[in-house]
Amino acid sequence: MIKVNGLYHSYSKDENFAVKNVNFEISKGEVFGFLGPSGAGKSTTQGVLTGLLPIQKGEVEVVGYDIRHPKREMFNKIGVSFEQSNVYGKLTALENLEFYRKLFDVETMNSMDLLKWVGLDHVANKKAGEFSKGMKHRLTFIRSMLNNPELWFLDEPTTGLDPAIASQIKDIVKEKNKQGTTVFLTTHNMYVADELCHRVAFIIDGEIKLIDSPRNLKLQHGEKFVVVEHLENDVLKKEQLSLIIDQDKARLNEIISTGKIEMMHTKEATLEEIFIKVTGRGLE
Amino acid sequence: MRRILNFVIRDIKSGTRDWLVIYLAAAPIMFALVLKMLIPSVGDSTLNVAIYEDTPPAIVSYLETYAKVIEVNDMEERILRMDDVFGVVVNDDKVEIVTQGNEMEGTVDLLKTIVGRYQNESVELPIEVEFSDIGWVMSPMKLEGANLLIIFNTILGGMLILLNLVEEKMSNTISAINVTPTKRKEFIIGKGLLGFILTLYGGAAVITVLGFEGINYAMLFVSVFAISFIGAIIGFSIGVVSDEPISAIASMKTVFIPVLASIFGAIYLPAKWIFILYWSPFYWAYDVIKDILLVQATWGQVFMNSGIILIITALVFVGLRKRIVNGLS
Structure with a gap:
């Protein structure tokens, strides 16, 4: 779906690159996360992939189109949800969607159905300028689905949303992915990336440091321990047991067999911990 | 065409929500009515x-x-x-x-x-008195006022384009349009069309309200259409780099200086100095529209003046092209 080879981009058109030597490929049906702190080069990469920024150096192919010679019909196949809501404040939610719907050459989704998906149907005829930040964000999000995109670019899709709405958005992404939509997700939210992505790329200072699945990363970088809290003679005890050492494995079996476990969890690393370990920097 | 109409309809909807289109559509009629009220006092x-x-x-x-x-x-x-x-x-x-x-x-x-x-008809006068015609065939206020209003309308058309673009810049919606199959020329035509329609409509409103008779509407259409381009280009060049309407309008108002300088220069400058206005498309518009209103224009003159207007406009466009293209990205 996406092939990027040796991508460089400089806003000042000099050697001060915002992204440098970026290489990756995304297969059809994959959810690919671009994970990095603010200013790492995530939006710049997405800008080049969506044609909003000119390609300066490198090769980029998106949905079969060479981005050096982009064709407008390419945009019938892709959808872009922006981090900053960008809707017409003087038009109603429904009018905003209807306007965009008519810009595509392919069959589009029903605007009211989309509004229902994100709980905006009751304000369909209200001007978007009167919406809260979260409502505008949801409107921007569903607008990017109008053309049933094969490739869906999502830039920080849950940032600034309350947990219930963020969960709703994540469910929609999962559902669309199940239907075959490829997703390029740009975020600095490790939980979103962990929950949604098949693979993630860590980008920092314009360079990709690592690409792998969240599971592999956890296996590679996480510690093989289990922390168990259990009652022994009515006293709460907390133990950390290795999953490699035989003695610890036997002790774990013993605790499980007594059946007085209060809490037990593996000490796998979070994506954020892995990111810090790999890049030496945080995600904020 | 579908997308172009979509932009026009969007701009009309958006413009009518804050009365912008209504005000700009009413402006030529209001100006013409005020002028009409002044014309009888001259006739008095x-x-x-x-x-x-x-x-x-x-x-x-x-x-x-x-x-x-x-x-x-x-x-x-x-x-x-x-x-x-x-x-x-x-x-x-x-x-x-x-x-x-x-x-x-x-x-x-x-x-x-x-x-x-x-x-005292029979009384011999020591001097000889002659009456001569200075050539006015209609009220100069009506003629010059109508001409000024018609050209002024081109700036109003440009202002409408400008304000619609400022709205796009303010809400950052151009990025959203850039990720649809919309071609840049469709966007530009779609955004500019309403400005042209307003200019042409304004010209027709002025002519109708002031009661000009016998003029060649096709000639007027061609001339007004030609001069509309300059307002549209200036509207685009300011609109695509402005994300705040007040400063954008302030910038647009500076265009009134060449408009007024060209028209008043054409009225008051002696013939030998008129050449200093040749750089201005508004002068050429004034020149041909005046003759159209006086029913003296020829198609040759209309095409020549319109051609000069379009050449000057093209030069202005070349100068502003980079600014417009960058602003639309």
């Missing part, structure tokens, strides 16, 4: 004379060469009305002028001169 300098039915035909015929003559039964009632109408009453060989006393300054002296000339 024409002498209006009331006479009785039994006034000798010779003096009636004489007065009709200088004044508008009306027959009345009740002279006093007619004179006392609000407008400036003088009474001329013939008693035997004497001609009397009846006034209300509040007529426009100088007009009673004019009538006295006319009546005196009739009474």
Whole structure:
């Protein structure tokens, strides 16, 4: 779906690159996360992939189109949800969607159905300028689905949303992915990336440091321990047991067999911990 | 075409929500109506004379060469009305002028001169007096005012384009349009069309309200269409880099300087100095529209002036192209 080879981009058109030597490929049906702190080069990469920024150096192919010679019909196949809501404040939610719907050459989704998906149907005829930040964000999000995109670019899709709405958005992404939509997700939210992505790329200072699945990363970088809290003679005890050492494995079996476990969890690393370990920097 | 119409409909919807389109559509009509109210006051300098039915035909015929003559039964009632109408009453060989006393300054002296000339027709004058025609075939206020309003409308059209683009910049919606199959020319035509329509409509409104008759509408359409481009380009060049309407309008208002300089220059400059206005497309528009309103224009003149306007506009576009393209990215 996406092939990027040796991508460089400089806003000042000099050697001060915002992204440098970026290489990756995304297969059809994959959810690919671009994970990095603010200013790492995530939006710049997405800008080049969506044609909003000119390609300066490198090769980029998106949905079969060479981005050096982009064709407008390419945009019938892709959808872009922006981090900053960008809707017409003087038009109603429904009018905003209807306007965009008519810009595509392919069959589009029903605007009211989309509004229902994100709980905006009751304000369909209200001007978007009167919406809260979260409502505008949801409107921007569903607008990017109008053309049933094969490739869906999502830039920080849950940032600034309350947990219930963020969960709703994540469910929609999962559902669309199940239907075959490829997703390029740009975020600095490790939980979103962990929950949604098949693979993630860590980008920092314009360079990709690592690409792998969240599971592999956890296996590679996480510690093989289990922390168990259990009652022994009515006293709460907390133990950390290795999953490699035989003695610890036997002790774990013993605790499980007594059946007085209060809490037990593996000490796998979070994506954020892995990111810090790999890049030496945080995600904020 | 579908997408172009989509942009036009969107701009109309958005523009009517805050009355912008309504105000800009009403503006040419309002300006024309104000001008129309002023034109009769110029026409009032024409002498209006009331006479009785039994006034000798010779003096009636004489007065009709200088004044508008009306027959009345009740002279006093007619004179006392609000407008400036003088009474001329013939008693035997004497001609009397009846006034209300509040007529426009100088007009009673004019009538006295006319009546005196009739009474002293047989007297040999020591000087020879000739009457000549200065060439005005309609009120200069009507002619120049209409021309100014028609050209002024092109700036209003540009302003509409500008404000619609500022809205796009403010809400950052151009990025969203750039990730749809919309071609750049579709966006530009879609965004500019309403400005052109407003300019053409404004021109038609001015002509209709001021009651011009017998003019060639096709010539007017071609000329106004040509001059509309300059307003549109200036509207685009300011609109695509502005994300705040007040400063954008302030920038657009500076365009009134070349518009007014071109028109007043054309009116007041002696013929030998007119060449200093040749750089201005507004001068060429003024020049041809004036002749169209006077029903003196030829298609050759219309095409020549429109061609010059379009060449100057193209040069302006070349200068502003990079700014416009960057602003649309």
